[in-house]
Amino acid sequence: MEPILLIVSSWWWIAPAAAGAGAATYAGLTTRSRRARRLELDAARAEESRAYRELVAAKARVRTAHADMLATKSRTTAPPSQAAAARRELQEAKQLEKTASLELRASRSRVKAGYEQYRAATAQDPLPIDRLCAAHDAVNTRWLAYETDVDKALAYPQMTDPRHPATIVFLRAQREALAMRPTLRDRVTPQQFLEYRIAVRHLEASFAEAERQAGVPGAARPTTSAGATAAAGLTAAAAVLAEIADRLPALIARIPPPRTGEPPAGRVP
Template identity: 60%
Template sequence: METVLLVLAGWWWVAPAAAGAGAATYAGLTAKSRRARRLELDAARHEEAEAYRALMHARALVRTVRAEHLAVRARTGMLSSETLEAKRRLQLAKRAHKSAVLELRATRARVRAAAEQYSISSRTDPLPLQKVLAAHDAVTAQWLPYEVDAAKALEYPAMTDARHPATLAFLRAQREAQRLRPSTDERVSPQRFIEYRTAVRVLEAAFAEAERRHGEGVSRTGARRP
C-alpha cells in the first residue's frame, strides 16, 4: 500500500497536465472549427472592405477629374474638344462612382445574410468550404461521362473538343478551379476562399453553357455534331 501511495505521490502532476493538454487540444479544434464555419462571413466582410476601398478610390477620382474638367473649361472654353473630352471622362468617373456605391451596398447586404446564416448554423451543417468543394466535385462528376463513356463521347464529341469556344471556356475554367482548389490541410484565408468560390461559379456556368450549346446542336440537327 505504501508503495502505491509513493507512486501516486510521484505522479500527482500527470492528471492535471493531461487534462490541460486535452483542454488545449479541444480549444484548438474548437477555434479551428469556428474559423472554418465563419469563413463565409469573413469572406463577405473582406468583400465589403474591398468595396469600401474601391468606393473611396472612385470618389477621389471624381474629384480629380472634375477639377481637371473645370481647369480645361476655363482655359479653352466650354465647347472646345478638350473640354468635351474632359467632360466625357468626368461622366465616366461618375458612373464608376455610382457603380462602386451600389457594389458596397450589395456587399453589406451579403454580410448581413452571411451573419444570419452563421448565427443559425449548427455543427451538422456543411462548412462553407465544403459546400464549394462539393459544387466543384459535382461539375467534375457531370463532366467525366463525356470523357470515359464511349457512347456519350460519340454522341457529344464537341464536349471534349477544345476547338469549340464553349468547350475551351469550360476547360480553362476547369483548370483555373483546380489550380485554386485548396488542399485538405490548408488553412484558407477569406481572399483565397473568394477566389476559389468565384472560380467554381465560373466553372459551373461554363459547363452549363457548353452543355446547352452542344446539346442544342444535337437536338436541332438530329445527328451527332462534329
C-alpha cells in the first residue's frame, strides 16, 4: 500500500497538467479553425478600412483643389491656362472622390455578404483560402490542356506562344499568382488573402482574354460596366465645359462693338 501512496504523492500533478495541455490544444485548434473560416470576412473588413482611408484622402484632395482654384481666380494677373489647369484638377479630384465613395459602398456590401456567408457556413464547407486555391488550380488546369492536348495545341497555337501580347499578360499574371499563393494556409493573414485574391482574379481575367483573342469557342467576352461608362462620359463632358468656359472671355473680346452712326439692323432711317 505504501508504494502506491508514494507513487500517487509523487506523480499527482500529471493528471491536471495533461488536462490543461489538452484543453489548451483544443482551444488553439478551435481558434485556428474559426480564424480560417472567417478569413474572407476579416479580409473584407480590412478592404473596407482601406477604402474609407482612400475616401478621406480623396475628400481632402477635393478641398485642396477647390482652394487652389479660388486662389487662382483671386489673382487677376494669372494666365487663363493656369485657371484651366485648376478647374481640371478640381474635376479630376471630384471624380476620384466619387470613385472612392462607390468603392467604399461596395466594400461594405462585401462585408455584409461575408458575414452572412460566415454564419451560414458549416464544418463540411471548404475554407475560403481553399476555395481561392481551387480557383487558381482550375485556371492552371485549363491552361495545361493547351500544353498537353495535341489537338488543342494545333487548333490554338496562340495559347502557348509566349510572343503574343495576351499570352504574355497571362503568363505574368500566372507568375504573380504563384508568388502570392500562401504556403501555410493555416497562417494566412487578411492582407495576404486580399493580395492573393486580387492576383487570382487578374489571372482569370487575363486567361479569358487570351482565349478570346485566340478564338476559343465560348471564351468570356470583356464587359464594361455601365457605371464606368457613365463616369467616363461625365469626365469628358466636364472637360469640354471647362474648355468652353476658358475660351468664352476671349471669344467675347473678339466680338466688334456696334457702330453708333449706323441704325440698328432691320430698321430704315
